[in-house]
Amino acid sequence: MADDSPAVATDAAHWVLATTTRELARRRKLRVEVEDEAIALFMAGDRVYAFADVCVHQDRSLAKGTLLHGSVICPGHQWRFDLETGYEPDQDVCQPTFRVRIHDDSVYVDLRKTSDDSPRRTTS
Numbered sequence: 001m002a003d004d005s006p007a008v009a010t011d012a013a014h015w016v017l018a019t020t021t022r023e024l025a026r027r028r029k030l031r032v033e034v035e036d037e038a039i040a041l042f043m044a045g046d047r048v049y050a051f052a053d054v055c056v057h058q059d060r061s062l063a064k065g066t067l068l069h070g071s072v073i074c075p076g077h078q079w080r081f082d083l084e085t086g087y088e089p090d091q092d093v094c095q096p097t098f099r100v101r102i103h104d105d106s107v108y109v110d111l112r113k114t115s116d117d118s119p120r121r122t123t124s
Protein backbone atom coordinates (compact mmCIF):
# COMPACT_ATOMS: atom_id res chain seq x y z
CA MET A 1 0.00 0.00 0.00
CA ALA A 2 1.31 3.45 -0.88
CA ASP A 3 2.08 5.87 1.91
CA ASP A 4 0.34 9.16 1.18
CA SER A 5 1.40 10.85 4.39
CA PRO A 6 2.45 14.51 4.17
CA ALA A 7 6.02 13.58 5.14
CA VAL A 8 6.36 11.25 2.16
CA ALA A 9 4.80 13.78 -0.19
CA THR A 10 7.18 16.48 1.07
CA ASP A 11 10.17 14.18 0.66
CA ALA A 12 9.16 13.18 -2.86
CA ALA A 13 8.93 16.82 -3.90
CA HIS A 14 12.72 17.20 -3.53
CA TRP A 15 13.72 14.27 -5.75
CA VAL A 16 14.47 15.23 -9.33
CA LEU A 17 15.61 13.27 -12.35
CA ALA A 18 19.28 14.09 -12.97
CA THR A 19 20.39 11.64 -15.66
CA THR A 20 20.39 7.97 -16.58
CA THR A 21 22.85 5.31 -15.53
CA ARG A 22 23.55 4.69 -19.20
CA GLU A 23 24.60 8.30 -19.73
CA LEU A 24 26.67 8.37 -16.56
CA ALA A 25 28.39 5.05 -17.33
CA ARG A 26 30.10 6.48 -20.42
CA ARG A 27 32.67 8.56 -18.52
CA ARG A 28 31.70 7.67 -14.96
CA LYS A 29 31.32 11.38 -14.18
CA LEU A 30 28.93 14.00 -15.40
CA ARG A 31 27.98 17.58 -14.63
CA VAL A 32 24.28 18.36 -14.72
CA GLU A 33 22.22 21.40 -13.84
CA VAL A 34 18.94 20.73 -12.14
CA GLU A 35 16.73 23.58 -10.99
CA ASP A 36 19.70 26.01 -10.99
CA GLU A 37 21.83 23.58 -8.98
CA ALA A 38 25.10 22.41 -10.58
CA ILE A 39 25.66 18.80 -9.58
CA ALA A 40 28.66 16.54 -10.19
CA LEU A 41 27.63 12.91 -10.55
CA PHE A 42 30.08 10.04 -10.19
CA MET A 43 29.74 6.32 -10.75
CA ALA A 44 32.03 3.99 -8.82
CA GLY A 45 31.29 0.31 -9.11
CA ASP A 46 27.52 0.01 -9.03
CA ARG A 47 27.05 3.13 -6.93
CA VAL A 48 26.25 6.68 -7.91
CA TYR A 49 27.28 9.72 -5.88
CA ALA A 50 26.18 13.34 -6.18
CA PHE A 51 28.20 16.35 -5.08
CA ALA A 52 27.70 20.07 -5.41
CA ASP A 53 29.78 20.68 -8.53
CA VAL A 54 31.47 23.86 -7.32
CA CYS A 55 34.40 23.03 -5.05
CA VAL A 56 34.23 24.49 -1.56
CA HIS A 57 37.82 25.66 -1.94
CA GLN A 58 38.04 27.87 -5.01
CA ASP A 59 35.06 27.16 -7.22
CA ARG A 60 36.52 24.62 -9.63
CA SER A 61 34.21 22.02 -11.16
CA LEU A 62 34.42 18.71 -9.34
CA ALA A 63 32.91 17.00 -12.37
CA LYS A 64 36.27 17.62 -14.06
CA GLY A 65 38.03 15.85 -11.21
CA THR A 66 39.43 12.35 -11.01
CA LEU A 67 37.90 9.32 -9.34
CA LEU A 68 40.52 7.40 -7.38
CA HIS A 69 40.29 4.90 -4.52
CA GLY A 70 36.90 5.98 -3.22
CA SER A 71 37.54 9.69 -3.58
CA VAL A 72 37.08 12.42 -6.11
CA ILE A 73 40.17 14.58 -6.57
CA CYS A 74 39.44 18.21 -7.39
CA PRO A 75 41.26 19.46 -10.50
CA GLY A 76 42.00 22.77 -8.78
CA HIS A 77 44.35 21.86 -5.94
CA GLN A 78 43.91 18.10 -5.61
CA TRP A 79 41.81 18.07 -2.47
CA ARG A 80 40.38 14.56 -2.07
CA PHE A 81 36.71 14.33 -1.16
CA ASP A 82 35.46 10.99 0.11
CA LEU A 83 32.73 9.66 -2.16
CA GLU A 84 30.65 8.41 0.75
CA THR A 85 30.79 11.49 2.95
CA GLY A 86 32.18 14.44 0.97
CA TYR A 87 34.81 14.81 3.69
CA GLU A 88 38.31 16.08 2.91
CA PRO A 89 40.45 14.87 5.83
CA ASP A 90 43.56 16.96 5.19
CA GLN A 91 41.54 20.18 5.15
CA ASP A 92 38.82 19.06 7.59
CA VAL A 93 36.06 20.36 5.34
CA CYS A 94 33.12 18.78 3.57
CA GLN A 95 31.92 19.23 0.04
CA PRO A 96 28.11 19.40 0.00
CA THR A 97 26.55 16.22 -1.30
CA PHE A 98 23.12 14.99 -2.28
CA ARG A 99 21.30 11.74 -1.71
CA VAL A 100 20.84 9.57 -4.77
CA ARG A 101 18.23 7.02 -5.77
CA ILE A 102 18.24 4.83 -8.84
CA HIS A 103 15.03 3.48 -10.29
CA ASP A 104 15.37 1.37 -13.42
CA ASP A 105 17.83 3.43 -15.52
CA SER A 106 16.94 6.78 -13.97
CA VAL A 107 19.15 8.58 -11.46
CA TYR A 108 17.28 10.83 -9.03
CA VAL A 109 18.90 13.37 -6.75
CA ASP A 110 17.46 14.86 -3.58
CA LEU A 111 18.10 18.60 -4.02
CA ARG A 112 18.36 19.12 -0.30
CA LYS A 113 22.10 19.05 0.45
CA THR A 114 23.09 16.56 3.10
CA SER A 115 25.29 17.22 6.08
CA ASP A 116 28.55 15.41 6.72
CA ASP A 117 26.99 13.13 9.34
CA SER A 118 24.60 11.59 6.83
CA PRO A 119 26.37 9.17 4.48
CA ARG A 120 25.42 9.30 0.84
CA ARG A 121 23.82 6.07 -0.17
CA THR A 122 22.45 4.80 -3.37
CA THR A 123 19.60 2.45 -3.84
CA SER A 124 18.56 0.49 -6.81
Ligand code: FES
Pocket residue numbers: 055056057058059060074075076077078079
Ligand atom coordinates in the same frame (compact mmCIF):
# COMPACT_ATOMS: atom_id res chain seq x y z
S1 FES B 1 39.41 24.47 -6.15
FE1 FES B 1 39.07 22.43 -5.43
S2 FES B 1 40.84 22.03 -4.28
FE2 FES B 1 41.11 24.09 -4.86
